[in-house]
Amino acid sequence: MTDAQNPPAPAPAPAADDADDAGGGGRPVADGPIVEGRGLTVHFYKRVGSRRRTVHALDDFDIAVGPGETVGLVGESGCGKSTAGRALLGAVRPTAGRVLFQGEDVTDLSRARWRAMRKHVQMIFQDPYSALNPKRKIGESVAEPYLVHTRLRGRELESAVIELLEMVGLPAGAAGKYPHAFSGGQRQRAVIARALALRPGFVVADEATSALDVSIQAQIVNLMVELQAEFGLSYLFISHNLAVIRHISDRVAIMYLGRLVEIGARSDIYENATHPYTRALLSSVPVPDPASRTAHIPLTGDLPSPMDPPKGCRFNTRCPVAVDQCFTDRPPLEERSPGHSVACWVN
């Protein structure tokens, strides 16, 4: 499988020649993951009064995203989803752990080398308005990656930009307009166009559709799925929306307070949820169908502070099935069936 001794991967992630539908989940496909995080840990330090406190944003986080695969990442606000995404892209330096890109350890790359990596890994954020410079025309924003990383100029550049805009469903005339002239959905299309300009192999989409109205969210989700098939993209799709995650993901990872509590194929998570937190989370989502009632496994209390996470299993303060061991020992993430791992002493 993964082989750290792999020769440095050749640059542009080639478009998947066989756009293979790995179909509903399982493991990363053939030649190993495109991106991998091993034991990723990120601590932030924060002053509280006169004391320096440690924020345990991400703790011993393992993940691998295969070529052409979408891994969904869910969990409550503040559980470390964005931090995980940023660590995988080198946007935040991990306190511990490694990041591998196509088998190559890139954790300690210099800033300059990471900048070169930007060709292969990209991020799409929630708020397309802040992602686009309001003072620059859409065309200029979309052209920027070409100006920084390639020699495309003049006519060629112009037609490359128009091609990109068309690819995401924007009219060619959009290039000459400013972001404020567009709706949220159109701006998100422009952000996607820019992210895909250099044909990255791996894209972290962080709440990329969360601010959009549902009818527009559907358009953008569909667009992302189409582009994935066309270019063999891999996504880490971060969202708090469990229905969107179900729709788009091959595999799904559930986080709680900086730790992975369950990971598996889509069907493992949605049809055979095992961790009590996953179950509670799924049972809380209101189903858009009055004929089918939401299950309601109520969780009492709020998320504990990541500055003071509970000992043992971090979910123990809210868990309906916790036993003594859960308050003392950390449950390891164990594989229960091929590809389906759970960190729980009880279930």
Next chain:
Amino acid sequence: MTAAAPAPTPAPETVAASAGPADDASNRLLEIADLTVGFPTRDGTVHGVDRLTLNVGSHERLGVVGESGSGKSVMGLAILGMVLPPGRFMGGSVRWKGQNMLDPAVAERVRGREVAMIFQDPMVSLNPLKTVGAQLRELLRRRAGLRGRAVRARCIELLDMVGIANPAERLRAYAFELSGGMRQRVMIATALACNPELLIADEPTTGLDVTIQDQVLTLLHDLSTELGVSVLMITHDLGVVAQFCDRVQVMYAGRIVERAPIADVFAEPQHPYSLGLLRSVPRVDRDDEELEGIPGEPLDRARLPSGCAFEPRCPESGDRCGQAPPDLAKITDRRWVACFNRSAPPS
């Protein structure tokens, strides 16, 4: 899904009972007729709500959905006689138990007492400089006319009612010291302080994590069942509507396009926009192949077409649709639709 535990909360019979206080019921509390609120803009007047007609009875939970800018909040505020400048009333009436809410003296008397509102952002309506207790006490003295010991007792009773543990202690907390879910509960407690008969809840759970949303919705549901409070639930989440409401009103560009009991709308949406919305929502409880979405972009509210506002995006649009906007018409005894392609069956 293994998470399918017995589902105690929202009473299933609400669906069947929902034929109840529909538009023509005799127990009308709130009657809105032809309400229009305008906002002057550079490109002319935008109608935040446009000739809106609606009745709400007692013991009713009405959902209001529609995309961003469709007029949901403007409607909620107008019911309380609040039109925030630069907006202004341009016509129509709002009556609460027969009294004219557009009369500032009437609105001042009813607001916060018989009709209360939960605003989307609790930080806007909770004073950051005062403790939760100070704010509640002030409200109870001013609005409910309580004095002496009764004030503190009622404060504790209210916090207890919304499921806040250690209420006496929490009264000493400032809003910023509370978690999002806790703040939302305090907001609900504030709204309930004077035993309202109608609660307008504007996106009361947006931004909350699903497990906390579930707690808040369950609380609101129990309160409305136990105390008989009618709720106007403004939301963009069709799941919340399906699980919480009896009836739903779908809005587009300031107008009502459909209103009916939820069972009818979810099983057989009549307006093409309602249909499109339902087809845009991914399901958490099953795998769905493709999201259909709605083609096109949301409207520029300052440049409404002369016909039906949905016509440019409507897959069923015909000759008449471009000429004049359709009126909201009763097509069955429970359902109102504004579409030229749907009309009452000949009787």
